[in-house]
Amino acid sequence: MDGTVWGDIIGIRPLRPTDAATLRRMLADPEVANLLYEELGGEVPSTLLLATGILANRLARRPDFGIVERYGRLIGSVRLWRLSACNRSAMLTIYIGAKDQWGRGRGTDALRLALRHAFGSMGLNRVELHVFAFNTRAIRSYEKVGFRHEGARREALVRHGRHYDVLVMGILRDEFFAREVERASNTAKETKA
Ligand SMILES: CC(C)(COP(=O)(O)OP(=O)(O)OC[C@H]1O[C@@H](n2cnc3c(N)ncnc32)[C@H](O)[C@@H]1OP(=O)(O)O)[C@@H](O)C(=O)NCCC(=O)NCCS
Numbered sequence: 001m002d003g004t005v006w007g008d009i010i011g012i013r014p015l016r017p018t019d020a021a022t023l024r025r026m027l028a029d030p031e032v033a034n035l036l037y038e039e040l041g042g043e044v045p046s047t048l049l050l051a052t053g054i055l056a057n058r059l060a061r062r063p064d065f066g067i068v069e070r071y072g073r074l075i076g077s078v079r080l081w082r083l084s085a086c087n088r089s090a091m092l093t094i095y096i097g098a099k100d101q102w103g104r105g106r107g108t109d110a111l112r113l114a115l116r117h118a119f120g121s122m123g124l125n126r127v128e129l130h131v132f133a134f135n136t137r138a139i140r141s142y143e144k145v146g147f148r149h150e151g152a153r154r155e156a157l158v159r160h161g162r163h164y165d166v167l168v169m170g171i172l173r174d175e176f177f178a179r180e181v182e183r184a185s186n187t188a189k190e191t192k193a
Pocket of ligand 1: 096
């Protein structure tokens with residue numbers, strides 16, 4: 001058993017130090033990095049080109065999740081970070097580095113699994129994320145699992161000489177589980193029909 005929890009399409013499992021090289025390759029892709037990092041200006045920053053060993057050490061200390069296909073290929077990562085025990089909150093970051101897998105439901109599936117973990121076994125009450133206003137695919141995916149728009153850090157980002165807002169989105173435990181119940185009941189109705 002490697003600790004994989006399965007969703008409808010993909011699974012998530014704790015990352016292992018041996019995954020570091022694959023992740024580093026994904027994060028070094030300018031198209032991916034452009035959607036993830038504020039301090040970038042369209043270039044891959046030198047911090048992304050960390051020695052694989054450094055990233056491997058980080059993963060060994062804090063098990064982030066890898067997103068895996070049924071046959072085991074690692075296609076991305078979802079992680080909960082800036083954990084606050086007293087506020088029962090965390091930030092979430094997700095990416096699928098295998099670009100041929102974008103827009104095929106994998107991200108939404110991984111988000112649901114990560115939120116089940118956050119609000120279930122981790123006992124959190126709130127998960128927050130930041131997303132660039134032009135990243136409409138990501139925003140749609142976040143809305144689908146129940147993240148709400150909470151505000152914007154206006155013109156916090158510059159890309160190719162233009163300013164963009166960075167949107168703040170959040171979801172609470174009760175909102176997530178209410179959606180999960182609704183989703184299960186819709187699936188049950190569809191199965192009966
Ligand atoms: C963001 C990300 C995790 C979403 O995962 P995904 O598997 O691609 O997304 P999904 O297929 O689950 O859902 C995407 C939704 O947006 C829609 N969509 C796809 N492309 C779109 C686009 N260009 N504009 C708007 N909506 C789009 C899809 O139709 C789908 O909605 P629907 O099911 O209602 O039709 C993934 O695209 C990714 O890793 N992108 C690169 C890194 C990134 O942007 N990370 C997030 C940083 S905040």
